[in-house]
Amino acid sequence: MAFKKNYWSVIRRTFTKLILRKTLVNGCIIYCLALIGVVIYKYNFSANKKFPFDSDNNEILKVSSLSDHKLFVSEYYEMRKYWQTSKLGSLLFKNETFDLQEQNKTFVILVWKYWKWLKSRHVNFYGPRKDGRSILQECSVKNCVFTGDNSLINSVDAVLVHIMHGIYPKVQNRSINQKWVFLNDESPKYAFSKAAHVQHLKNWSNVFNWSMTYRSNADVPVPYGRTVALDVPVKENVTYESIAELIPNLQYKRSDVLVAVVMSNCHVSHRMKFLEELQKYIKIHIYGLCSPDRKERCKGHFREDCKDINHYYFYLVMENSMCRQYLSEKAFHLAYGKGAIPIILGPSLHDCKTLLPPNSFIHSDDFISYKVLADKIKSIINNVKDYLSYHLWRNHFKVLNEHGYFGSKSYHLCRLCEALNYNDDKRKIYKLDDMRLFLDSNVLCML
Helix, strand or coil: CHHHHHHHHHHHHHHHHHHHCCCHHHHHHHHHHHHHHHHHHHHHHHHCCCCCCCCCCCCEEEECCHHHHHHHHHHHHHCCCCCCCCHHHHHHHCCCCCCCCCCCCCEEEEECCCHHHHHHHHCCCCCCCCCCCCCCCCCCCCCEEEECCHHHCCCCCEEEEEHHHCCCCCCCCCCCCCEEEEEECCCHHHCCCCCCCCCCHHHHCCCCCEEEECCCCCCCCCCCEEEEECCCCCCCEEEHHHHHCCCCCHHHCCCCCCEEEECCCCCCHHHHHHHHHHCCCCCEEEECCCCCCCCCCCCCCCCCCCHHHHHCCEEEEECCCCECCCCCHHHHCCCHHHCCEEEEECCCHHHHHHHCCCCCCEEHHHCCCHHHHHHHHHHHHCCHHHHHHCCHHHHCEEEEECECCCCCCECHHHHHHHHHHHCCCCCCCCCHHHHHHHHCHHHHECC
16 A cells, blocks of 8 residues: 555656646656556556465365265265155255156146235346246246136136235135145244234145245245255366355455344344344444444345445354244355355254255354354454365355345246146145144244
């Protein structure tokens, strides 16, 4: 910085002398040439900027042959081997493949009552309305038609009911060939958050045939994001520098403040306490309506990305509930998608190990105190090997965002169409105990 200041002061003094000598033309030429020199200097400084830790950037960490890669991947999926999944769930979560064929029929799906509301996210992805957009674009099947015409309820193949409002259609003598599907994207604590009255699960039993939630054991899994293995490793000889190249936004990361979070709901007591206690030992930048000084930046609105988060090495993933497998866009988009290491307060450590990339996150359960957690964060950033170990997964896996937020594509409607084509067609009904395994917060949540 001292060099830059001296350089500019020399330029200014020279230019002033030239003006005083009434050699304005020559002065302008010299000033412009000097300015070009500064631009070239800054460009070279930026272009030649190395990974921002003291290390031998060419040191080979490991050789990732195809056989090594396959072993690493198989060990990861071994953890999911005994998961109970539908056929679609096996495709999405177990890396299994089947000889799948689109059925020779068109499925008509009624999105009951809230089709217009759901379109904003699952068709337009909270972006500008595009009536010509294909709902099943990039989907493996195309043989589904979606409608919001409730008068067709007796003739459609499937009825999709978003349960947040706490109501479902009352139909007598409905066709046994229909599949009624309940949709829930929230944790069990907030599944009925827009309902006018308290909901009792016994009133929801013996109504639905399929579940459609973020859970891996749902008939139609619709997670906020997924960890997916690459066919081949990105790089064979893995060095510090080559792993650094795989980390999004690494060149923008700041060292004065390591941790950030976006929060606009300030009334979740367990995460507010976690934030307040951790702030005693490490500086954290808060964005959104919960911020004391950044309320107007990154309000948590799903229509706009929060580019400020690009600048941080760590992101606080503090879910509004600590429930079974409940991981939202906070982990998949605001952490991994931004090149940050997630610090997780949410589902169990076991859930995170089986859902997220291997050795890619910090979990609150691993630390006996907030100070120990803060010290761990600081130590990671001061040790190149430790830091890069949290990003080695990027050579073997990728993280997909599939929630429809921040411009990402929602796969909800695609997944439902795939399930109608691929899943076992055996008829079943969700009884009270079945509903509890998806929606009972006393069974599924710690907080």
